[in-house]
Amino acid sequence: MTVNGNSSRRHLRVAIIGGGPGGLATAIALSKIPDVTVNIYEQATVLREAGAGISIGSNTWNALELLGVADTLTSGHPTWTVLNMNGRSGEELTRREKVRDETGRPPIRTQRTKLQSALLAHVKPGILQLSKRLARMVDKGHEGVELYFEDGTITTADLVVGADGIRSVVRDTAWTDYEIKFTGTTIWRTLLPWDDVKDLDPRFEITGWWHTPTTHVYFSPVGEGLWEIASRAWQDPKIHSANKKSWGVPVENSHVESHFTEYLPQIREALARVPPGGWREFAAFAGPELAKLTAWDNKIVLVGDSSHALSGAFGSGAGFAIEDGYILARALEYWKNDTSKALPLFDAIRLPYYSRMYAHLASEADKRAAKLKALGNPTFDEQVKNKIITDGGKDMSWIYQNDIGAVWKESVQQLEGTYT
Ligand SMILES: Cc1cc2nc3c(=O)[nH]c(=O)nc-3n(C[C@H](O)[C@H](O)[C@H](O)COP(=O)(O)OP(=O)(O)OC[C@H]3O[C@@H](n4cnc5c(N)ncnc54)[C@H](O)[C@@H]3O)c2cc1C
Known part of the structure; x- marks a missing residue:
């Protein structure tokens, strides 16, 4: 028996705040499911990514593949070998040789603009609205959320997706005590x-x-x-x-x-x-871990950097943001756009994943500090070694080989297993 079989589908007006990797990926994923109207509101006048390069590994490839975007991202440099070096002496400290995995795609370093334009190419025309900086939001109960933009315009949405990055206005409005x-x-x-x-x-x-x-x-x-x-x-x-x-x-x-x-x-x-x-x-x-990624009676959800202010730790934040967008769309589709069920499901899948990242970083910092203490008065070279060796041999496949499609399938099996 499936648990979502009976209810009828609800039409959902979704406002995505932010046109970064998280906002674009969420729009692509949501546009593929029925009865959803999607708009992206982006503060910039032109969509471009400040910065330089970005790494795309298996986890990000898996998510891009599911969105149908992977084949559009054609530019990049394969990063089969990765070094860690002492910057003063030139000594090679670690050399990691990556192996081809089941995605069949090489790990690459590419320009951030290339990822952005590959995603943008799959966003339906008319969805992205530029020069729209969200100023504030008001909870209108059953009528939805009212969004006020700095250009004086107002709109109403049933669901607001906060894809507005680490300095999220959506997060700061709905989680008023949160601080980065x-x-x-x-x-x-x-x-x-x-x-x-x-x-x-x-x-x-x-x-x-x-x-x-x-x-x-x-x-x-x-x-x-x-x-x-x-x-x-x-x-x-x-x-x-x-x-x-x-x-x-x-x-x-x-x-x-x-x-x-x-x-x-x-x-x-x-x-x-x-x-x-x-x-x-x-x-x-x-900023600290959130206790929930959803707020205002399931009318607000955070994706990407707004949901886990980890400051680029793991070097895979764009991948996490794209995974979030994919899972949000699956959860809404599964629960026929019933946000009271879909958003808790999104939370149940993504929150523990982000918790694990926070826990991992805390334990690594503790280990590094303990090692440094044990060294007493470490030399420059010992400090450099200590800085990079703590992850040596540690299995990080839960991040870099994450297969978000398999995560979703497993979650559905668990959900349905509970109810059979
Ligand atoms: C130095 C550094 C290196 C990194 N390297 C990597 C890497 O190699 N691989 C990787 O996957 N990730 C990397 N990351 C992380 C990655 O850049 C982010 O995790 C990713 O961009 C998050 O996407 P996002 O869509 O959540 O947020 P963002 O990319 O920050 O996008 C947020 C968007 O929201 C818009 N916005 C903000 N406020 C408003 C508002 N009020 N109204 C309307 N629009 C608004 C912004 O203009 C922006 O376009 C790195 C990060 C840093 C800092």
Whole structure:
């Protein structure tokens, strides 16, 4: 017996706030199910992704495949080999060789704009509304949610999907006590032609992290002759720039370079070759785990970065956002657009997954701190090793090989098993 057999389908007006990977993927998935009207409201005047590259591994490929988008994403650099290096001595610390998996697609690093345009190509015309910044929302009970935009327009929706990123207005309206804080990490990212740096070191053509104890520089080709630098530095947030808000803002080259003076000369030279105006700065914020991803009697649901403010940990947040969109659509379809049943089901599938991520990060931080303490007065090189070895050999397939289609099937089996 299926548990969802009897009720009739309800027509649902869905407002998706945000046109990032989460919003676009959710719109694609929801447009494939019956009796749903979807609109995406995006604050930007033009849909573009600030930043540089993005990694697409099996979990993201699986989700893109289910949405019918995978074949549209054709650009990128295969990342079969990934290095971790000591940025001061040049010592190779780990070298991971990835193997082909059942997705049949190579792990890649691509330009963020390529993922964005591949998703956009599958969003039905007329759904995306630009220059629409959500200002506030009002709960109108059975009538839905009223959405007020900064341009003075108002609309009403039965379901609001908060896909508006880590600084989510949807989340901050419905979860009024929620707060994100600067983690101390600042990230600087850029793309430049590989030809401009290829004389510096052959190892720069291999995707890799070059570390000091509190900073790293990430190098990777991203396809189409472009090469990415994503560098980051941690400074104690109690002392440094606690109110920092920068997200994708241009920054002086000298400011970026000043954080990486301990590195090998060829790394410093690579940073120096970034054309003026090429860097964008991102201040990393994070917030605690939510107890629920739904609010206002199942009229609000969060997907992507708004639902788990982990500040890019795991380097797979776009994948998580796309998985969220897929599961939300499956849950609504299964429960014939009855949000009182579909949203708790979404919560039951996605919340424990995000909880596991929070728990994993906390336990890794504890282990790293304990190891550092045990080392007493560690040298620079010991600190670098300690920074990267904690995950060595640990099975992270629950993230990077996650098969969201199989997760859904299993959830349905469990649901129906309970009721037979
Ligand atoms: C340095 C760094 C590296 C990363 N590397 C990777 C990686 O390699 N692989 C990976 O998968 N992920 C990576 N991530 C994470 C990934 O970028 C995010 O997880 C992903 O973009 C989240 O998608 P989203 O749609 O939830 O939010 P976002 O991409 O943040 O999109 C939110 C959208 O909402 C819009 N918006 C915000 N507020 C409003 C409003 N009030 N009204 C209307 N619109 C609004 C914004 O303009 C934006 O378009 C990285 C993140 C960082 C910071």
